[in-house]
Amino acid sequence: MFLLEYAVLAGILYGLYFSLIGIGLNLTFGVLKIVNLAHGDFLMLGGFLAYFLYSALGLSPLWAVPINLVLFVALGGLLYALLIPRLRQSRDPEMASFILFFGLSQAIEALAILAFGNNQRSLPAAAIGPGTISLFGQVFPLSWAAAGAAGLLSVLLLYLYLYHTRLGQATRAVMASREEAVASGLSVGRISALAFGIGLALAAIAGVFAPYLLGGISPNMGVAVTTTSFTVIVIGALGNPVGTVVGGLIYGLALMLMETYASSWATLLPYLLLVITLLIWPSGLLGRRLRSA
């Protein structure tokens, strides 16, 4: 019973963190209808920024959260302007986007290996704050709680942005129909560039906690993270950022339960969940109803 309670609580903390990992990918997918195959690589970059803030400047890795936000929204705007208009002119934009973002992922990984070396880095637990935290009688590392809180807060803020600001409403309009949004006179390019930047920033912010929750950061972690993110958003509902929370929580709970009771299977989890979801609920647990809401 004790073990189960621990697994469930840890699953929720991890689940909120997995929502954070996936939500940016889902936002990008919703707005641009492309899968950013370099998503995990941006998470990795955000993680390295936190790592160097701590190891080179002695700052708390948490400072990387606001820095990543600003930095990656800007980077996203730049990348969007550089890549997307060209993509739209191509004969088969969907296929071209896969190739382009796969290439981008490879390029980031290669550059990161050159810059940081090909080994795994981690941060001492103390970097984020002292020791542990007790939740409902169970003791967890403070970093887990911080990651869970960051996940929850990010989802809430994104929800407020999408549903209670003009720009957010316009973003949902682009998700609903890009064509209609252009016809309605929305500045679709600028709205999409911002959404793309926010998507990258959310990944980079998730990267800050990767040394603690994903067991470290290394230049070649991107592909695995992208697979996990994709699983999370497919479980929830593709194209509906808020639905990502459901996917994240299911993923986190499943992971913790498996690590507790069948740990040798845990590495297969993303693929298992992905296959099961696609077979049983092809449009995600939240299905069509919320898909583009």
Added chain:
Amino acid sequence: MSSAALLEVEGLASGYGKLQILSEISFLLAAGQSTVLLGPNGAGKTTLLRTLVGLLPLWSGEIRYQGRELGRLPPEVRVALGISFMSELGVFPSLSIRENLVLGGFGLPAHLLRRRVKEMLDLFPDLASRPGAPAGSLSGGQRKMLGVAKALVRQPKLLIMDEPSAGLSPLFVNKVIELLRRFQGQELALLIAEQNVRFLDLAEQVIILEGGRIQAAGPTGQVTADDRVRRAYFSLDTPS
């Protein structure tokens, strides 16, 4: 007609990729005047409207709006200048009625936008009864109403509509026509692509498009009196 042309189109050509659809399209729209663009399926009506709004590139020719060359301006600038477009879809189905109206006035100052949205809701009791409901939950006719309301939030000088009658029962077609009549004249010019000749009741001018070219154009009475046109479009109707 009126010397104050709102929209002047001259020698317009356009198409998709390398495929040319429209050639040598020229016509004038006067301020406050209503024009119906008539033509069979595939004539190029949608293509023409999308080119005017900037959703498709202008290959050659000129589009002048209030004397200003529009040809290279992006859609959002054309909309901001006072050209609203109601596509066949017309609304964002997953967004609420109120959100649709708000988006229709995207970029207007907040206080003005709030007032305009309220005015629209006052004009459309069907929409006002549940402004939080998703537009996709409306009936086809109500959705067209919302599309019209959304396009009018900005108080455009020119409202371009693509087949507002598509998918509507005759009763709803009458309702849409009645609705448009209310906004007609004064400041608003209409350009409506239609196959339903009922819309000619609204029009001062008719343009007939076939195979990507203008076959006939002129004051409604004159064009509809033409024998060829009558055979093609009014086989069941008698001209009034």
